[in-house]
Amino acid sequence: MSKHLEERIFVGLMIASTIVVLGSLVLILATVVMKGLPALNLKMLTQVPKGGYYLGKEGGILNAITGSLALAGGATILSYVFSLAVVLYLHFFAQDSRFVYLVRLSLDVLWGVPSIVYGAFGFTLLLLLGLRASMLGGIVALALLELPILVRAMDEVISMVPLELKEASYALGATRLETALRTVVRQTVPGLLTASLLAFGRGIGDAASVLFTAGYTDRMPTSLLRPVASLPLAVFFQLGTPVPEVQERAYASALVLTIIILIISLIARLLTRRLTRHVIH
Amino acid sequence: MTKNRLRRFKDQFASRVTRALTVFAAALILLIGLALLIRAQPLLDITPLGKLLTSSDWHPLRGEFGFLPFILGTLWVTTLAMVLAVPPCLLCAIYLAEYAPRRLRDTIKPLIDLLAGIPSVVYGLWGTLMVVPVIRGTITPWVGKHLGFTSLLATDNPSGYGVLAGGVVLAVMVFPVIISVTEEVIRAVPDGLREAALALGATRWQMVKGVVLRRSLPGVIAAVVLGFSRAFGETMAVMMVVGNIPQIPRSVFDAAYPLPALIANNYGEMMSIPLYDAALLTAALVLLLLVLAFTFAARIVLLQAVRRVA
Amino acid sequence: MSEPLIQIRGLSVTYGDRQAVRDVSVDIPARQITAIIGPSGCGKTTLLRSISRLIELVAGVRVWGQVIFQGQNIYDPHVDVTEIRRRIGLLAQRPFPLPMSIYENVAYGPRLHERYNRETLDAIVEKQLRAAGLWDEVKDRLHTSASALSVGQQQRLCLARGLAVEPEVLLCDEATSALDPISAQRIEGRLLELKADYGIVLVTHVLRQARRLADYVVFMYMGELIEHGPADQVFRNPQEVKTRAYLEGEFY
Numbered sequence: 001m002s003k004h005l006e007e008r009i010f011v012g013l014m015i016a017s018t019i020v021v022l023g024s025l026v027l028i029l030a031t032v033v034m035k036g037l038p039a040l041n042l043k044m045l046t047q048v049p050k051g052g053y054y055l056g057k058e059g060g061i062l063n064a065i066t067g068s069l070a071l072a073g074g075a076t077i078l079s080y081v082f083s084l085a086v087v088l089y090l091h092f093f094a095q096d097s098r099f100v101y102l103v104r105l106s107l108d109v110l111w112g113v114p115s116i117v118y119g120a121f122g123f124t125l126l127l128l129l130g131l132r133a134s135m136l137g138g139i140v141a142l143a144l145l146e147l148p149i150l151v152r153a154m155d156e157v158i159s160m161v162p163l164e165l166k167e168a169s170y171a172l173g174a175t176r177l178e179t180a181l182r183t184v185v186r187q188t189v190p191g192l193l194t195a196s197l198l199a200f201g202r203g204i205g206d207a208a209s210v211l212f213t214a215g216y217t218d219r220m221p222t223s224l225l226r227p228v229a230s231l232p233l234a235v236f237f238q239l240g241t242p243v244p245e246v247q248e249r250a251y252a253s254a255l256v257l258t259i260i261i262l263i264i265s266l267i268a269r270l271l272t273r274r275l276t277r278h279v280i281h
Numbered sequence: 282m283t284k285n286r287l288r289r290f291k292d293q294f295a296s297r298v299t300r301a302l303t304v305f306a307a308a309l310i311l312l313i314g315l316a317l318l319i320r321a322q323p324l325l326d327i328t329p330l331g332k333l334l335t336s337s338d339w340h341p342l343r344g345e346f347g348f349l350p351f352i353l354g355t356l357w358v359t360t361l362a363m364v365l366a367v368p369p370c371l372l373c374a375i376y377l378a379e380y381a382p383r384r385l386r387d388t389i390k391p392l393i394d395l396l397a398g399i400p401s402v403v404y405g406l407w408g409t410l411m412v413v414p415v416i417r418g419t420i421t422p423w424v425g426k427h428l429g430f431t432s433l434l435a436t437d438n439p440s441g442y443g444v445l446a447g448g449v450v451l452a453v454m455v456f457p458v459i460i461s462v463t464e465e466v467i468r469a470v471p472d473g474l475r476e477a478a479l480a481l482g483a484t485r486w487q488m489v490k491g492v493v494l495r496r497s498l499p500g501v502i503a504a505v506v507l508g509f510s511r512a513f514g515e516t517m518a519v520m521m522v523v524g525n526i527p528q529i530p531r532s533v534f535d536a537a538y539p540l541p542a543l544i545a546n547n548y549g550e551m552m553s554i555p556l557y558d559a560a561l562l563t564a565a566l567v568l569l570l571l572v573l574a575f576t577f578a579a580r581i582v583l584l585q586a587v588r589r590v591a
Numbered sequence: 592m593s594e595p596l597i598q599i600r601g602l603s604v605t606y607g608d609r610q611a612v613r614d615v616s617v618d619i620p621a622r623q624i625t626a627i628i629g630p631s632g633c634g635k636t637t638l639l640r641s642i643s644r645l646i647e648l649v650a651g652v653r654v655w656g657q658v659i660f661q662g663q664n665i666y667d668p669h670v671d672v673t674e675i676r677r678r679i680g681l682l683a684q685r686p687f688p689l690p691m692s693i694y695e696n697v698a699y700g701p702r703l704h705e706r707y708n709r710e711t712l713d714a715i716v717e718k719q720l721r722a723a724g725l726w727d728e729v730k731d732r733l734h735t736s737a738s739a740l741s742v743g744q745q746q747r748l749c750l751a752r753g754l755a756v757e758p759e760v761l762l763c764d765e766a767t768s769a770l771d772p773i774s775a776q777r778i779e780g781r782l783l784e785l786k787a788d789y790g791i792v793l794v795t796h797v798l799r800q801a802r803r804l805a806d807y808v809v810f811m812y813m814g815e816l817i818e819h820g821p822a823d824q825v826f827r828n829p830q831e832v833k834t835r836a837y838l839e840g841e842f843y
Binding site: 003004006007010011013014015016017018020021022024025027028031032035082085086088089090093094102103105106107108109110111112113114115116117118119120121123124125127128144147151175176177178180201202204205206207208211212232235236239250251254257258261262265269 | 295298299302310369375395401403404410411507569572577
């Protein structure tokens with residue numbers, strides 16, 4: 001076969017593959033929008049399920065929307081604190097390079113753990129502590145899920161800071177902590193923020209980890225020790241009913257969830273572009 | 282306390298606190314494994330792990346917990362997903378890395394990242410609304426008529442909910458992982474090699490096929506293993522389209538019941554049937570160990586690749 | 592000669608298996624400009640950075656010997672390294688402003704070490720920017736980002752920043768090699784003015800610069816100290832063969 005013909009065939013296949021990949025994105029988004037938009041109305045966004053909601057009567061998914069935001073928000077904050085501590089330790093305080101390697105390895109492994117395992121682990125923790133499924137349980141399970149993601153992203157961001165910057169700070173007599181917080185973190189704020197948004201987006205869309213640990217409720221989130229609703233589970237449960245109106249609400253819920261995630265991705269992207277302008281070198 | 286002493290104290294304090302938190306984070310994987318193991322103990326004391334993994338008798342009320350159908354179910358769906366995903370992903374990645382003009386690549390890559398951000402339930406929803414009906418309405422009848430002679434494609438299950446649906450949905454879910462890792466690995470091949478091949482009169486494709494792909498093969502394998510690992514643990518999306526019948530699938534149209542789906546579907550009854558919770562947590566432990574094995578395998582392959590390039 | 596500013600005794604530094612500095616002993620005089628010269632790779636930068644323990648930031652580095660400053664060995668484990676680094680400042684080759692405004696760059700150091708009120712800080716910032724010869728150019732935009740300055744201005748900013756913590760010694764690591772001739776000249780002018788109040792140790796690979804600025808010269812080759820002494824003496828009448836060869840341009 002002529003070498004040019006072979007090339008043409010493969011390039012054709014490549015372009016076809018790319019179209020398939022992008023096409024699936026389009027199909028998924030189109031499905032969600034087309035099915036979800038008709039069922040989306042103000043009531044859905046501003047009310048909680050009232051009596052008979054799952055049989056087709058009045059109500060909305062405000063409980064799930066606020067619940068998801070609370071869960072993912074709490075989890076991201078909790079996870080952020082841990083991640084920052086880990087990354088600062090690895091880059092400023094650690095002495096033993098073997099330990100550093102082990103830490104990175106173990107977090108790498110954690111990154112691949114499926115969310116259902118975190119849910120199962122969270123469940124065993126709740127049993128151990130004698131607690132029921134609650135917002136706290138959901139936050140802990142999600143925080144575990146987000147931790148390796150955050151650490152990896154933050155690690156990358158801080159690794160990009162040039163050594164000369166740290167040296168300039170140390171040369172003025174700063175301690176490790178002062179250099180870390182006043183100089184390096186200051187330089188990397190956009191990157192750290194983007195990392196948080198990434199983790200938040202991952203957390204808010206996850207169902208398997210909150211299934212066991214956060215429970216579900218038709219009420220608005222009030223207490224850390226009570227079960228809380230979440231959008232992914234709202235989609236799942238509403239889809240599972242035989243009532244067509246409720247199934248349509250599932251589509252609307254999926255649309256709301258997808259829109260939230262798209263907005264977060266957009267904000268993350270814009271932030272990176274804007275804030276990197278003022279950073280040194 | 283003078284300012285200097287305070288500063289030193291803060292520095293030391295920060296050092297100790299961050300170290301403690303880091304040790305904790307590093308120990309998490311062990312803690313998780315241990316916790317699952319402890320709760321799986323009641324079952325493991327009665328039935329040895331080997332029997333659990335190879336038996337097909339799943340009768341929780343009788344205390345029989347054979348995981349084989351679920352393990353095989355997971356393997357069927359995941360393998361099919363990889364078969365469907367790997368060729369287009371590799372081709373797409375090669376296109377992005379070697380052929381696409383920079384602007385096109387910069388536009389396409391964020392879109393692929395978007396695919397990665399879509400939550401599992403939304404994939405599952407898409408699966409039930411688009412994939413299953415297409416399989417049920419179009420593919421199953423057509424295959425039944427023309428290709429029904431192989432048992433692999435036997436169309437005993439007309440509902441559309443089965444391994445094929447799970448495989449398709451899962452395949453799309455792993456597109457972003459395989460494409461992005463492969464693309465990075467290919468881009469990492471030094472330009473000097475490319476120039477050398479082109480200078481000898483090779484076409485771009487010959488250069489890619491003969492030089493770049495050969496060089497990035499370990500990385501590509503690692504990407505595939507990584508994708509496999511992700512697909513293996515995926516719960517929600519697959520659960521919504523795969524049928525959830527505890528049987529060993531014989532055809533791609535048969536329903537299956539992957540391990541993650543088993544755990545997710547039955548957590549409600551966990552506490553009411555004796556040993557059920559131990560069984561489900563054993564399943565979680567098995568899942569964890571398998572995913573760990575894949576992660577290590579991918580890492581080792583990547584390490585070899587780096588060593589060769591260096 | 593009066594009391595030396597810094598006494599280096601038996602200093603050796605290795606990076607992994609590579610020996611960068613081998614058993615160097617020399618006294619750095621006070622209130623003078625000491626130039627450490629030598630061909631590239633001779634260990635002069637390593638020696639310079641060992642004086643304020645900044646060499647410790649490099650992974651895998653090991654240091655032997657003593658550096659005695661103000662009566663104590665700075666490598667003694669009980670010494671507060673941040674205090675040493677405050678007293679021995681560094682001006683690096685590539686200007687590296689901190690990611691903040693011009694004002695905050697200069698105020699960064701003082702803020703770490705003392706609690707100052709706003710007025711005192713303003714005065715410090717102005718004084719040091721004047722000392723660095725940058726005040727007139729930036730006095731109207733103190734709170735704008737430091738990254739907007741030209742390279743020459745950034746280096747003067749780094750000088751002001753380093754002086755703001757009131758060090759007793761200033762180390763300069765090829766501080767003008769990244770600058771255009773005019774900025775380089777300005778920095779050199781500042782250094783000549785500053786030497787009366789500080790001791791300055793500079794590393795340079797430009798012999799002409801060493802001849803212009805140095806009062807005392809230290810010549811290194813392959814990690815070893817070959818010769819040292821007052822500048823006049825070393826430049827006019829070098830004792831060692833290698834020194835003579837280097838000064839005559841036989842290798843660089």
